[in-house]
Amino acid sequence: MALTGGSLLTPKLFAQQASNPDLVVFNAKVITVDPAHPRAEAFAIRNSRFTAVGSNADIRNLVNAKTQTYDARGATIVPGFIDTHNHAVGPVLLYEVLVGNPFEVEFVTIDSIIQKLKTRAAQTPPGTWVEGYFFDDTKVKDGRLLNIKDLDQVSKDHPVAVHHRGGHTSFYNSKAFEMADVNSKTPNPAGGTYDKDSNGSLNGRVTDNANRVIGRVGKRRTLPPESETAGLAYMSKMFAKYGVTSVHHESGSPPVMQKVLAEGNLKHRISFEATGKALDDMIAQGIKTGTGDEWFKFGATMEHIVDGSFSERTMALSFNYPGTNYKGNVTTTQNDLNAWVEKVHRAGIQVNCHANGDVAIDMYLTAIERAQKLFPRADARPKITHCTLINDSLVRRIKALNAVPSLFTTYAYYNSDKFSFYGEDFMKRAMAFRTLLDAGIHAAAGSDFSPGPFDPRMAIQGMVTRTGWDGKTWGANQKISIDEALRVNTLNGAYNSHEENLKGSITAGKLADFVVFADDLYSIPMDRIKDMKIVRTVVGGKTVYEG
Ligand SMILES: [Zn+2]
Numbered sequence: 001m002a003l004t005g006g007s008l009l010t011p012k013l014f015a016q017q018a019s020n021p022d023l024v025v026f027n028a029k030v031i032t033v034d035p036a037h038p039r040a041e042a043f044a045i046r047n048s049r050f051t052a053v054g055s056n057a058d059i060r061n062l063v064n065a066k067t068q069t070y071d072a073r074g075a076t077i078v079p080g081f082i083d084t085h086n087h088a089v090g091p092v093l094l095y096e097v098l099v100g101n102p103f104e105v106e107f108v109t110i111d112s113i114i115q116k117l118k119t120r121a122a123q124t125p126p127g128t129w130v131e132g133y134f135f136d137d138t139k140v141k142d143g144r145l146l147n148i149k150d151l152d153q154v155s156k157d158h159p160v161a162v163h164h165r166g167g168h169t170s171f172y173n174s175k176a177f178e179m180a181d182v183n184s185k186t187p188n189p190a191g192g193t194y195d196k197d198s199n200g201s202l203n204g205r206v207t208d209n210a211n212r213v214i215g216r217v218g219k220r221r222t223l224p225p226e227s228e229t230a231g232l233a234y235m236s237k238m239f240a241k242y243g244v245t246s247v248h249h250e251s252g253s254p255p256v257m258q259k260v261l262a263e264g265n266l267k268h269r270i271s272f273e274a275t276g277k278a279l280d281d282m283i284a285q286g287i288k289t290g291t292g293d294e295w296f297k298f299g300a301t302m303e304h305i306v307d308g309s310f311s312e313r314t315m316a317l318s319f320n321y322p323g324t325n326y327k328g329n330v331t332t333t334q335n336d337l338n339a340w341v342e343k344v345h346r347a348g349i350q351v352n353c354h355a356n357g358d359v360a361i362d363m364y365l366t367a368i369e370r371a372q373k374l375f376p377r378a379d380a381r382p383k384i385t386h387c388t389l390i391n392d393s394l395v396r397r398i399k400a401l402n403a404v405p406s407l408f409t410t411y412a413y414y415n416s417d418k419f420s421f422y423g424e425d426f427m428k429r430a431m432a433f434r435t436l437l438d439a440g441i442h443a444a445a446g447s448d449f450s451p452g453p454f455d456p457r458m459a460i461q462g463m464v465t466r467t468g469w470d471g472k473t474w475g476a477n478q479k480i481s482i483d484e485a486l487r488v489n490t491l492n493g494a495y496n497s498h499e500e501n502l503k504g505s506i507t508a509g510k511l512a513d514f515v516v517f518a519d520d521l522y523s524i525p526m527d528r529i530k531d532m533k534i535v536r537t538v539v540g541g542k543t544v545y546e547g
Contacts, residue, residue, distance in 0.1 A: 021046050021067050023512075023541055026056045028072035029520065031483075032506040033079050033491050038483075045512040048294075048540035052508050075535060076520050078486055079505050080245025080513030081456040082493025084271075084406040085303070085385050085446025087167070087250045088239075090231025092133050092450070095223050099162060100134035103238075103453050105414060105469040110142045110150055113162060117154040126157035128219040134165045134450060137312075138417040146171045147197075148204030159218040166451045168309035170211050171204045180214040189213060191331040208308050208329040228256045233265035240267040240537045240545035242455050243515035246493065246503060248406075248446070250302045251275050261295055267537075267544035269513070271299030271497045273352060279344070288348035290498055294511060294540070299497045300350035303385040304340055305331050307360035310388045310408065310430075311415050311451055313422075315356035317389065322423060328357055334366065341367040345382075346375050350498070352383035358391055365397045372401065383496060385446060390432050395439050404496045406446030407431050409459030409489070413530065414452055416468020427475035433463055433488060434478040444492040460485040460521075461529035482521055512541040 021044035030040040032053060042059035044052040044067075052059060063069060093102060097120050099113040100106070113132060121130045137145055151160045151173035159176035177183065182194060184202050192210030197203040206214060232252070239247060248271040249257075260266045272292075274282055279301055281287075291298045308314025308329040313321060316328040332340075337353075344351045345368070355364045361384065368382045384398070387405035398405065408415075408431055419427050429435075436443040447454035463485040467473045480488070494504025503511045518533035537545040 019062060020064065021051060021062050023068045023070065024059055024063050025070045025072055025077070026059055028075055028077045028516075030077045030506055031486060031521070033483075033487055034505040034507040037507075040506070043506060043508075045541040048512055048542075050506055050508050050510055050512050053506055072516060076517040076522075077506070078515050078517070078521070079490040080503070080515055080537065080539065081243050081489050082246040082248075082445070082496075082504060083239075083244050083409075083447050083449070083454050083456075084248045084383075084444045084493045084496045085250065086247045086449045086454060087451075088232065088235040088247060088252065089133075089450050090233070090235035091223055091227045092231075093238075094231050094234055095227055097130075097132045098134045099132035100136045100139055100165060102134050102165070102450060103455065105139065107139050107141045110140060110144075110146060113146065114150060114153050117151075117160060117162070121155040121158050121160070124158060124221065125219075126155075128158060128221055130155060130158045130160045132162040135162045135171070136165050138415070145203075145205065148172065148174060148177075148202055151204060159214075161214075164312055166309045166312040168211075168314050169205060169207045169312045170214075172206060172214055173204070176214055176218070177202055179217040182213060191329045193329075207312070207314050208331055228253060229260050229263070229265075232256055232260045233263075236260065236265060236267045237545075239454075240539075241534070241547075242457075243534050243537050243545075244268060244454060244456060245513040245515075245537065245539050245544075246271065246499075248273055248299055248493075248497060251278070254278070254296070257296055266295065267539060269294060269503075269511075269539070270296045271499075272296065273299050273302040275302035275304075279349075282349060283343070283347040286347075289350040294502070297497070297499075298349075300352035300383045301344055303352055303354035304337075306337060306353050306355045306364055307331060307357050309451070310356045310386065311411070311418055313418070315388065316359040317357045318359050322421065327359070330359065330363070332363075334363055337363055337367045338370055341382075342371045342374060345371040345377065345380065348377070350381060350383055352385055354385045356386045356388040358389045358394060361387060361390065361394050365394065365401065365403070368401055368403065369397070379498075381496070381498065386448070387436075387443075389426070389430050390435060391429060395432075395435060395441070398436070399439050399441055404442050404444060404492075405436060406444050406496060407433060407436075407488075408452055409445040409447045410452045410455060410462060412462030412466050412474070413458050413468050414462075416470050416472050416474060419468075419472070419474040424474060428477050430475060430478075432475075432478050433480045433484070437480060437484055437488075442492045442495045443488055444496040445489045455530065456489050457532050457534075458530040459489060461526065463488065464529070465526050467527065486521075511539075513539050518547075 026042035307316035491504035
């Protein structure tokens with residue numbers, strides 16, 4: 001891959017560049033997210049970077065015969081959105097059975113799920129998995145959980161699984177349990193459960209680590225050879241449509257990313273977060289975080305999982321889940337976590353762990369504090385994926401380490417139907433943008449697609465209102481302003497991957513990534529931010545989406 005540097009222009013070069021713009025945009029309400037110049041009317045672009053930002057008069061002065069001009073007619077322009085946690089599951093979207101809506105709040109019936117899977121089973125040889133994706137337990141019209149009997153109606157000859165979009169729980173039919181040799185007497189493995197109904201029989205739901213036992217049996221369908229590149233190209237198109245110009249990819253394949261880029265089908269910039277063999281190779285070859293170019297860079301690691309899920313109610317808490325004696329799933333030990341964090345940290349790679357509950361965040365911070373003591377590294381910015389439930393002492397430790405949390409974004413809107421499960425006292429400390437920003441912590445936006453939709457408009461609406469699709473408000477003390485929500489979704493995302501000098505604001509010298517809205521973010525009612533029309537998404541001065 002091309003490893004051209006992402007360094008900024010020197011001031012002198014800058015003045016020359018500014019005087020010969022390729023493109024000038026004027027008559028805009030530019031929200032720059034640059035604290036030095038928060039608002040502007042116009043900007044100039046040359047060689048894929050902003051070269052000047054200012055008033056209409058200032059910038060018009062730079063236009064020459066070769067300059068393209070774009071009259072924004074009063075539209076609002078913001079920096080391109082940065083999603084710091086995304087499982088860009090393009091092949092799933094293109095080739096698998098989707099039993100829920102990946103992008104919006106939509107209710108489905110259990111019958112519709114059964115019918116879709118029956119259709120797939122009819123085209124699938126017995127013994128091969130029939131799987132459904134994007135199930136959301138609180139978006140079901142029937143008002144109950146899917147169970148083993150529902151899925152036995154799909155097939156008795158195929159193992160059948162329906163995966164919750166949260167990624168930590170799945171539902172199986174009898175055939176799947178039988179093939180895995182799991183029955184109602186099988187003990188739960190560490191960090192997972194086979195759930196039972198009130199009679200003690202398997203009800204079909206399996207959580208966290210227990211899924212591994214069932215997932216390893218049976219055959220899987222093979223996808224066409226072009227599925228990976230087609231999937232990424234499709235994902236990239238969707239990112240552009242929603243104004244997302246940079247994405248931290250949880251795993252994926254660098255060669256596939258390079259291929260899609262070379263074919264001209266990559267519309268967003270990638271921070272690649274490695275796991276497994278790719279991470280081992282990075283360590284072995286001495287590839288550090290930050291290696292790469294403006295389109296593809298090695299970022300932090302992929303989320304290393306410490307506990308369960310927020311949306312699926314398996315995260316590790318220091319207290320019981322309401323009405324139970326269950327405290328959630330811790331999926332690793334402190335010793336294993338310490339060893340993993342130390343190994344990655346020593347290799348010069350930005351550490352990233354998935355930690356939702358207060359117990360998991362504490363374990364992760366303990367591991368980082370230990371690694372920093374053994375091997376101090378300045379500006380390491382350990383990344384905390386989700387960082388959902390905080391308390392004062394955790395916030396102090398996050399600040400002291402300058403750790404960078406990547407919080408759920410669309411959940412306040414999309415998952416409000418799950419918060420009654422936790423209660424208001426809990427929600428006052430959950431997805432705590434207000435608390436973290438007030439403490440001077442660079443909280444960023446990490447949609448966690450597929451668990452959450454990644455639409456930044458839905459994210460911003462949730463952050464400023466804390467009100468869900470059902471009209472219910474949870475943890476209103478954690479509301480932030482529109483300006484802050486923009487910063488979370490742009491500049492703080494750039495900071496999350498050590499790229500704040502390259503992107504995240506409309507600032508001369510940075511990459512010309514921006515989004516044009518038809519509506520004014522500041523006058524539209526706050527409960528309609530998610531419906532704001534995106535007129536244009538631009539990456540490196542090139543339009544990648546027009547609405
Ligand atoms: Zn994730």
